[in-house]
Amino acid sequence: MTPLRINGATRLYAIIGDPIAQVKSPELFSGRFADAGVNAVMFPVHVLPDRFDTTVPVLMRLGNLDGLIFTVPYKGQATQFADRLGATAARIGALNALRRERDGTWSGDMFDGAGFVRGAEHKGEVLRGRNVVLFGAGGAGSAIACELADAGIESLSIIDLRRERASALANTLRDVFPACRIEAVATVPRSFDMVVNASTVGMRDDDGLPGELDALTADTLVGDVIVLPKPTPLIRHAVRHGCRYVDGHDMIAGQADALMAFFGHG
């Protein structure tokens, strides 16, 4: 790893969240910039919710700031600051990255789903034609659903405790991806060959599985967005059944690749 450097000519990227101390992006991207020979760093910015709307426009006008990443709880609110949205951000109404264009305008898109797909592809997994069960229709789940449909999966069954959230997502995506069978369901369907957890179930070690997944066949590809504990209950379950998997770390690495490309340093 190339040592970090900061000087007067260093270009700035920031990640904005509340809380912020737990984020991995400053270390990850500052290191990636250094490795790429780019004089830039990513620093963490702690912004409280009542100051978000007034803080972001000021950061965007700093003369040497070229990009922003947004994390919890700001991915939805951040769309107001983009002059244009990428396809995924526009579909799900949330973004996690903004970049300054040469003309001074700002483009935004959502890379949570792209990170998952890149992470899977990086491990050599084929997504096209899969029949997918997805747990969680929140921000990460919506982004992943969007990218999976775009990657050519055969069908998508969306499960969320808030059933109307799953239905809303299914309705949105059906219009955009007519070739993919997409539906909101209450229970795990009989037949599938891929399962993705984008819910918060599994963040606590005693959480268990996000749904009834007792009978995994070995050809089932298992994905989980949760980073810690490592491995998660679902990934442990996958390993026990001889399944291949894409975990939160694979997704982070995939997302870093996608974001470096978005920022023009890929």
Next chain:
Amino acid sequence: MTPLRINGATRLYAIIGDPIAQVKSPELFSGRFADAGVNAVMFPVHVLPDRFDTTVPVLMRLGNLDGLIFTVPYKGQATQFADRLGATAARIGALNALRRERDGTWSGDMFDGAGFVRGAEHKGEVLRGRNVVLFGAGGAGSAIACELADAGIESLSIIDLRRERASALANTLRDVFPACRIEAVATVPRSFDMVVNASTVGMRDDDGLPGELDALTADTLVGDVIVLPKPTPLIRHAVRHGCRYVDGHDMIAGQADALMAFFGHG
């Protein structure tokens, strides 16, 4: 030197100026923080003049930003953001550093002069009792004049092409330091044993000396705030006459010590 690290828990310091690419503080202070085992960095912030007043309050409210340094052209304007001013900043109406206190208020002070005095002391020079000729009554000159008087010099003769600026500074300091003979003068007085250049004369290599200083005696202490060229015409002149000197690099090192202490990491 300890390698730099940036992560989610890194505390932030920023230097604000226009232009910004030439500043040395990000490298200097980020390195000092790392060497001190403090998880903090200083990053450069480029702010245009018409955005200064609206940008600084927003930066001051970032939850993880603990201090700011101000450089050209913002040292005067920055005083409006301090809840309280140190003695030097109050006297000369300018500051170059703000720090967040535990109660969330902000304290500011001016360290350009303290840096010069610390740099001199670090080289073992005695300032008390000196008869000083000072060229330049701008921001740096005012701060140095203030700190030299505070350090117990015997007399101070201030020379500035803008004579009224020299007079105003002399008047201000006479009230505060009655034991020191302070006056604005048009030409170099006959007798002195210290000369300090705080004007811009000497930034270009063909500038020559800031005033008529042909006959330097070897016991004259020579100071120059100019960093480049190194050595400056005045410092070369000092060396030729066997004089000891304090240059811009000594001053920067002295100021870094003073600022680290101000930020609570000294």
